[in-house]
Structures are given as structure tokens and as C-alpha cells.
């Protein structure tokens with residue numbers, strides 16, 4: 140049998156973590172899922188949010204201009220990637236410079252595909268997972284993530300109001316599929332900040348499953364104050380409080396995602 144040489148980017152799972160609704164748990168999920176996956180796999184986090192919360196969370200001392208270099212100054216993606224102190228996790232940092240990208244790239248031909256083209260050039264086999272933390276908008280940076288990803292993970296806050304935004308996001312995913320990335324699929328909707336003591340939260344999770352059953356992760360992320368605390372300590376939950384429910388939930392999600400490898 141002919142030896143199959145892996146092509147650049149071929150065996151990486153590329154997952155956009157997106158929801159245009161602010162505060163739905165995107166960054167909390169990007170950082171802590173990366174840390175939990177990093178216990179078993181090699182992970183690259185791409186911070187696409189000009190608010191650079193994930194970059195700050197990883198506590199990089201010198202993030203520089205980060206992805207601005209890639210989007211605007213023709214730098215290679217591998218030039219901006221840095222190791223983090225979290226085992227198994229590297230980071231392509233964001234910076235406040237990214238605020239300008241939306242305006243600079245508007246109207247530029249092929250601007251939606253910049254990240255996809257760079258991801259395709261990464262060394263084959265360097266990372267098993269690429270997690271893209273998106274900003275709370277459906278602008279050019281989020282579209283770049285959706286164009287570059289094969290999968291989208293949608294964190295939703297377990298609150299009725301959050302469900303209305305989900306329909307809009309799923310519509311955008313369909314438009315991206317039709318126009319630029321036919322391979323994109325929703326690999327999971329993740330209920331976040333679930334307060335299991337309230338009937339309301341339980342009902343929202345039930346409603347999510349009723350409408351999107353096959354793509355809602357079994358794991359739900361419970362409300363856990365430790366998750367809200369750990370960014371201030373520049374640590375993921377697996378380091379900050381490995382025995383917390385937050386660490387247990389993100390490890391459980393990592394296992395569920397690793398189990399999808401067989402079918403993906």
C-alpha cells in the first residue's frame with residue numbers, strides 16, 4: 140500500500156468557538172477546553188477577539204501585535220504562535236491592534252479566507268486541535284474562523300434569551316456553508332453556566348435538546364465561581380482548581396470531543 144503522506148493541516152480538527160451573543164462562554168470554553176484537551180492532545184488556540192481575553196488569560200508577557208501581523212502585515216501564522224505555560228497548548232495571540240482589522244479588510248478581495256489559507260500552511264501533525272475563540276460579532280474575524288474551520292462549537296448560556304440568538308447563528312453557518320465552506324458543520328452546542336438548582340436552567344437545556352437534540356453535547360458546564368475567578372490568576376481551571384466542578388465539566392467535554400474523533 141502506498142505510504143500516505145499527511146498534507147498540511149490534514150489531520151487537525153479545526154473548531155471555531157462562536158456565538159455572536161456576548162458573554163455566552165466562548166472564551167471560558169476556548170481556554171479551559173484547550174487545557175483539558177492539552178492533557179491528551181496538542182492544541183493551538185487562535186484568539187480572534189480584539190478584546191484579547193483569551194490571550195490575557197494565558198498570561199502572555201509579550202503578545203506583540205499578534206494576529207494583526209497575519210491579517211494586515213503579511214506575517215506567517217507560525218511566526219506569531221507562542222507556547223503557553225499550559226501543557227499541550229500553544230497560542231496565536233490577539234491584541235488591541237485587531238480592532239482595526241474589520242475596517243482595513245472591508246472590501247478586500249478574499250479577506251474572508253485569510254485564516255484558512257494560513258492554517259493550510261501549518262506543519263502537518265504539529266497540532267491535533269485548533270480552537271478559534273471568536274469575538275461576539277459576525278464580522279470579518281468570525282467569518283474567517285467559520286471559513287477556516289471544519290466544525291463549530293456553539294456555547295450558549297442556559298437562559299431563554301440566549302436561544303433566540305442561536306437561530307441567527309445557525310442561519311449564518313448555513314450561509315457560510317453555501318458560499319465559502321461547504322464542509323462546515325455544527326459539531327456541538329454546549330450549554331454553559333447551567334445552574335442545576337433552578338428549574339429555568341433545566342428547562343432551557345431540555346428545550347435545547349428538543350430542538351437540536353443530536354448536536355447538543357451531553358456535557359453541560361455548570362455555573363461555577365471558580366471558572367469566573369481563574370482568568371485573574373492567568374490559569375486555566377485545570378490548574379487553578381483541578382477539583383472544581385468547572386474542571387470536571389471541561390474534562391468531560393474534552394472526553395466527549397475526543398470520542399468524536401472516531402466519527403469525524
Ligand SMILES: Nc1ncnc2c1ncn2[C@@H]1O[C@H](COP(=O)(O)OP(=O)(O)OP(=O)(O)O)[C@@H](O)[C@H]1O
Pocket residue numbers: 160161162163164165166167168188192273274275331332333360361362363364366367368
Ligand atoms: N460556567 C461558568 N460559571 C460561572 N461563570 C462563568 C461560566 N462561564 C462563563 N462565566 C463567566 O461569564 C462571563 C462571560 O463568559 P466568557 O467571557 O467566557 O463569554 P464570551 O462569550 O467569551 O464573552 P464575549 O462575547 O465578551 O467574548 C465571564 O465573566 C465568565 O467568567
Ligand SMILES: [Mg+2]
Pocket residue numbers: 165166167188192273274
Ligand atoms: Mg470572549
